[in-house]
Amino acid sequence: MIKISDLTVHFGGVVALDNITVDIQDDIVGVIGPNGAGKTTLINVLSGFVLPDSGAIDVEGVDLLSLAPHRRARWGLARSFQKVQTADNLSVADNIWVSLDTSASIGMRKSAALNRVLEYVGLVDMANVPAAMLNPCQRRMTELARCLVASPRIVLLDEPGGGLSECEVDRLRYVIGNIKANFGAQVLLIDHDVELIRSVCSKTMVLDFGEIIAYGPTETVLQDENVKAAYLGTEIGT
């Protein structure tokens, strides 16, 4: 469980997160909102890329903000980025192995963990291929595999559906939707693809101008008039 209390982040005059308080308990929770709403900032604070001005975050009894970013990773916090971060000159396997190099004991042989995650994301046949040769979906899957390989407790995903075709999003839906069952980790999923959010997230939080304007069961939230208004110009399917 992620317990966020009174979290505020300013960038100069911009209030990116405005006194947010929320308990995140469900296995897969969506985070949606218009551009600039504060979604990535929330993941950046959780992962240690941004220091908040005030507030506290408790994850499973741990004071997260007291840990340096690398210690959060060792504790079991994994994240992906809006712009996929793969090293082009490394193979798929080596791109994933990077997470194992910095991880603590993961309760199984590291090579077994690598094989398991390659199989899970469907990249077994591509293990030795340089990342430069991958298509966008395979790059995204490589990044997801890197998030999952070291037995994380919490996985933060920043727009993993961005730039993928519909059929690729189907695959992504399976991979994200089964993280809890296969790896035991809680997932926080930011995406603009409302159908992806709707299909995998039991609860969803909506940010607007740094504030939580709705949080609850995904379908209820998507039907909320305030949420529809915040998304004016963006269609939310009924």
Ligand SMILES: Nc1ncnc2c1ncn2[C@@H]1O[C@H](COP(=O)(O)OP(=O)(O)OP(=O)(O)O)[C@@H](O)[C@H]1O
């Ligand atoms: N490093 C930074 N320096 C200055 N301003 C920033 C920085 N990071 C974010 N912001 C500002 O904070 C606000 C929230 O940005 P954030 O990236 O968290 O929004 P977002 O909801 O993730 O948007 P998007 O959907 O476009 O990714 C925006 O006004 C943004 O311009």
